Amino acid sequence: xxxxxxxxxxxxxxxxxxxxxxxxxxIVFIHLRTHDDAMSMLRQRxxxxxSALADVYDSGGRxxxxxxxxxxxxxxxxxxxxxxxxxxxxxxxxxxxxxxxxARLRRGYQEGLIDPVGGAAPIVAGFVLKPLQHSxxxxxxxxxxxxxxxxxxxxxxLLLAGVxxxxxxxxxxxxxxxxxxxSVRGIAAVAKGITGGDFSQRVPITGSxxxxxxxxxxxxxxxxxxxxxxxxxxxxTDSLAHDLRSPVGRLRARVDAALxxxxxxxxxxxxxxxxxxxxxxxRMLTTVLEIGRSEAMASRNQFALLDPGALVxxxxxxxxxxxxxxxxxxxxxxxxxxxPFSGHRQLxxxxxxxxxDNALGYAAAGGEIRLFVEQRQGELxxxxxxxxxxxxxxxxxxxxxxxxxxxxxxxxxxxxxxLSLAEAVAHLHHGRLELDDNRPGLRASLVIPIGAVA
Amino acid sequence: xxxxxxxxxxxxxxxxxxxxxxxxxGHNVAHVADGRDGLFLASDGSFDLVILDRMVPGVDxxxxxxxxxxxxxxxxxxxxxxxxxxxxRIEGLEQGSDDYLVKPFSFAELLARTNALLRRGDTxxxxxxxxxxxxxxxxxxxxxxxxxxxxxxLALNPREYKLLEYFARNAGRVVTRTMLLEQxxxxxxxPGTNVIDVHVSRLRRKLEDGFDxxxxxxxxxxxxRLGAAQ
Numbered sequence: 001x002x003x004x005x006x007x008x009x010x011x012x013x014x015x016x017x018x019x020x021x022x023x024x025x026x027i028v029f030i031h032l033r034t035h036d037d038a039m040s041m042l043r044q045r046x047x048x049x050x051s052a053l054a055d056v057y058d059s060g061g062r063x064x065x066x067x068x069x070x071x072x073x074x075x076x077x078x079x080x081x082x083x084x085x086x087x088x089x090x091x092x093x094x095x096x097x098x099x100x101x102x103a104r105l106r107r108g109y110q111e112g113l114i115d116p117v118g119g120a121a122p123i124v125a126g127f128v129l130k131p132l133q134h135s136x137x138x139x140x141x142x143x144x145x146x147x148x149x150x151x152x153x154x155x156x157x158l159l160l161a162g163v164x165x166x167x168x169x170x171x172x173x174x175x176x177x178x179x180x181x182x183s184v185r186g187i188a189a190v191a192k193g194i195t196g197g198d199f200s201q202r203v204p205i206t207g208s209x210x211x212x213x214x215x216x217x218x219x220x221x222x223x224x225x226x227x228x229x230x231x232x233x234x235x236x237t238d239s240l241a242h243d244l245r246s247p248v249g250r251l252r253a254r255v256d257a258a259l260x261x262x263x264x265x266x267x268x269x270x271x272x273x274x275x276x277x278x279x280x281x282x283r284m285l286t287t288v289l290e291i292g293r294s295e296a297m298a299s300r301n302q303f304a305l306l307d308p309g310a311l312v313x314x315x316x317x318x319x320x321x322x323x324x325x326x327x328x329x330x331x332x333x334x335x336x337x338x339x340p341f342s343g344h345r346q347l348x349x350x351x352x353x354x355x356x357d358n359a360l361g362y363a364a365a366g367g368e369i370r371l372f373v374e375q376r377q378g379e380l381x382x383x384x385x386x387x388x389x390x391x392x393x394x395x396x397x398x399x400x401x402x403x404x405x406x407x408x409x410x411x412x413x414x415x416x417x418x419l420s421l422a423e424a425v426a427h428l429h430h431g432r433l434e435l436d437d438n439r440p441g442l443r444a445s446l447v448i449p450i451g452a453v454a
Numbered sequence: 455x456x457x458x459x460x461x462x463x464x465x466x467x468x469x470x471x472x473x474x475x476x477x478x479x480g481h482n483v484a485h486v487a488d489g490r491d492g493l494f495l496a497s498d499g500s501f502d503l504v505i506l507d508r509m510v511p512g513v514d515x516x517x518x519x520x521x522x523x524x525x526x527x528x529x530x531x532x533x534x535x536x537x538x539x540x541x542x543r544i545e546g547l548e549q550g551s552d553d554y555l556v557k558p559f560s561f562a563e564l565l566a567r568t569n570a571l572l573r574r575g576d577t578x579x580x581x582x583x584x585x586x587x588x589x590x591x592x593x594x595x596x597x598x599x600x601x602x603x604x605x606x607x608l609a610l611n612p613r614e615y616k617l618l619e620y621f622a623r624n625a626g627r628v629v630t631r632t633m634l635l636e637q638x639x640x641x642x643x644x645p646g647t648n649v650i651d652v653h654v655s656r657l658r659r660k661l662e663d664g665f666d667x668x669x670x671x672x673x674x675x676x677x678x679r680l681g682a683a684q
Contacts, residue, residue, distance in 0.1 A: 272675065275560070282558065283646050286538045290643075299541030317613060318639060321652040346540045350643040357647055 008181035016173030023165030027158050034154055042126055042142055047109055050128035050140045053081070057132065065138070069093055080114060080125055080141045083132070090117065095139050102129050102137040111152065114141070124149045183212035187219060199227050235401070240288065243416075244281070251277040287417045294347060294424035303342045308373045308382050309334050315349060316371045319356045326364035330356075333372040341380060341450045343429055348382075348446070351425035354418035355384040355444045363388020366441055375450070379431075383445035390442045396435045422446060456480040457502040457572050462492030462518065463534065464510045468557070472505065475561050476568070489513030499527045503571055505564075508535035508546065516549050523550040530571040534559070543642045554642075562676035566628040573624070587622045590682025592661070592669055594622050603665060613638070614657045621670065621680035630677035654678055 049072070057065040069081040073094055082093025088101045096115040098105065099122070105112070107129060113122040127141020144152065186204055193201040202223065203216035251274060258270035293299060316332045323330035352371070359369045366387030373382045391399050400419045422444070423433035431448035459476055463469040464487045476483045484501075486492050490512035496504050504522075508515035519531055530552040535542065538556040546554040552574070553567050587594040593602045599615055601608045610618060617638050621629060631650045635641050658670045671679045 275675065278558075280646070282538075283644050286556075286644065290539050293539050293541060299539075299544075302541055302544055314639075318649060318653075321656055322647065322649050325652060344541075346544065346642050349641055350540065350645075353643075353645050353649075357645070360647075 007184075008177040011180050012173035012177035014173070015176040016169040019169035019172040020165055023169065024162060027162050027165070031155070031158055034151060036151075038148055039151060042144070042148065043109055046126050046128060046141050049079075049142075050109075050130065050138075053138060053140050054130055057130075057138065062132070066092065069140075078142045078145070080116070080127060080139065080143055082139045083136045084139055085137075086135045090139075091136065093117075093139070098139065102131070102139075105129055107131075111144075114139075114143075116143075124152065183216075187212075187216060190219070194223065199223070199230070236288075243284070247277055247281045247284070251281070284417065287421055290347070290350070291417065291421050291424040294421075294428040297428060299344060299347070300428065302346075303344055305340045306343055306345050306348075307338070307340045308343075308380055309338050311345065311348060312352070312371045312373045312382055315352050315356060319353070319360070323356075323360060323364070323369055326360050328360065328364040328367055328369050331368070331370050333370050333374075335372075335374045338373050338375050338380070339450070341448070343448070344425070347425045347428065351422040351446060352382065352384065354422050358418050358444070359384050359386040359388065359442070362386075363441060372445075378450060380448045380450050381434075381445045382448075383434075383443065385438045385441060385443040387438065387441040390437060390440055391435055393437075399435065400433060419444070456482050458482050458484070458500065459568070460492065460496055460501045460504045461485045462489065462496075462504065462510055462515070463487065463507040465507070468507075468534075471561070472564070475565070479565065487511070489515065489518050493518045493521055496522055496529060497525055497527060499529055501529050503568060504529055504531045505568070506531055506533050506551075508533055508537060516546065519549050519551055530574060532564075532567060532571060540643050547642075560675070562628065562673075563630050563632065566630045566633060566677060569627045570624055570629075570633065573627070587619075587625070589622055589625045589680060590667075590669060591665075592622075592680075592682075594619065603661060603669075606664075608660055610657070610660060613653070614660065617653060617657050618661070618680075621678070624680070626679065626681045626683075628673050628676050628679050633677070 053065060053068055056068045069092075072079045072081055080093075080095060082090045082095035084090050084095060084098060084102060086101055086103065088098035090096050094117050096117045096119070098115075099113045109126060109128055111124065111126045114125045114127065115122050124144045125141045126144065127139055130138040130140075132138055190201045190203045202220045205213050205216055205220075207213070254270050254274045254277065258267050258274065261267040261270060312334070313332055316330055320330045356369065356371070363369065363386035368387050370385045371383075372385060373380070375381070400423050401416075419433065419435075426433045426446045426448065429446075429448045431446060434443075434445045434447050436443040436445070459481050461469060461472050461476070461483060463472065463485070466487075469485055469487065473483045473485050484495060486495060487510070489510040492504070492506065492510065493513055495501075496518070506515045506518060510518075513521070515533060515535070519533070522529065522531065531550070532553045532555060533546045533551040534555055534557060535546065536557045537546075543554045543556070552571055555564060555567060585596075587596070591604045595601075596619065601610055601615065601618060617634065620634065620638050632644070634650050634654070635645070654670070661669055667682075669680060669682065671681065673679050
């Protein structure tokens, strides 16, 4: 069974116990190093002398007591012995006065200040008070001497320190608990707000750069990422829903027209168009799926060693007739020897073919389309450079977005997925898609880190 | 011509579409809707082809395929699947299937692939790789990679030769664009452009320029067919 204690209370307790524990350990250490038996021996001797003097008084009365005290005073300079009146003033012996009237002092062994006869400074002593007849009190005891007096002061100070450390420990615990719970409460409040749907909330950063600030900053970064992903997802579903409307609409229009067609030849050609529309719709969905899979880093288990030069040459060979038909020259540029690397041949080929398709679609008029492979600074760059109109720097981010189109209209063919697929494939290879100015034209490169093995 | 085909497909509409179409082609078609039943029927190796849906109840399609291959049943298997990504296709092929077709598909595509798989099991001496292939007046020598038509030597580049050889091995049968992309280029994605058509029409020009009879035919809505007859 566990007792459920609020975390802040637990933190407070732990902090208090730690503070107290360490203080007490120090106190005990000091005590052990400074304490010896002198004090307890003195205590014992005082008690023995007091009881012996009491016996003398009981058997022989005051005269015997006076004799005994005188003997002791004569032989032992440390001995204190006297009869005092109710105000604590000495009537005989070597005590001038006590610090307080004897009635207000304890009976047994005690320690205190005693004024000796002769006007010297008060001395610290351990003594016993015993009431006699006629409002007189017997004081018997021993003065401490310098070392014992110091030790006694020290022990008192240690005792006080113990009490103080309990208080300080509690204070310490409370301050810590307050600090921790305030920091955690801030984070919890943000989490609660976000659960409630307000994604604009962020953990306040105090600027003290402590662990809580670090945690808060990390949480904020995570939230930024989540918000960005959600925004992307929302855009994606919105644009998917929007972009599917036009092909489905065309599909519908063609089916309608085919239904209404009078002659068979026209109906057949309309139905062939329906099939083509359906195919392009399927292709679009497959590409969206492919992008999602690549971004999720699936299919990395299908990586194999491949020669980037051969891959590019293959694609150039595949697209060369198409380029020729479009009136452009497709060339391959391989700089230096390129080492094989581990990659997904199918997806890389698809990404590159999208880049070539784009170049053919937008830049065939530029006359030259160049497939290139180069390796520098641990990075493999393969891509397509054209001499078309290029993409303005401000538009490059939009161009990579799923369904992103630069012409504003959605009339041109292609779903705007080519570059985002290329980028997703680059990400799958821990790389990136770079769009640069080819002066003039566009230079789109898949940049893939190939690590130390170059 | 009629062959034994097993269709393992749980979707009733797709199944009846397949069974009807294949039966019309003269095949003897058996149908089960469950992976376990499919595995049971296929494990005696008596079918010429198994058309296997990847997601069927009982035992899933890929597991059926693995079990068959583990039992050394070499019957060609064509996988049908709604899992369309390139990596899904590759996974399907790596598990030992002979072909992979993504749903939805046209019956023409399925039929072309079915015929290609069925013929693979045939031992046709005139098509063995070390022997000349003759289609009408077209002669192909696979060893020397020499192509003649009507005795005249045709200069083909390596890709055109590979394309022609694939057509020749499937002479008289329809070959689709995706089959060409997969078999001749080994690409399993849909390029979405007429890139294959351009290659085929180049090859056709070389095969037919200066001859009065066409030999590489376009089959509308399906693909191409190499053959002497119209």
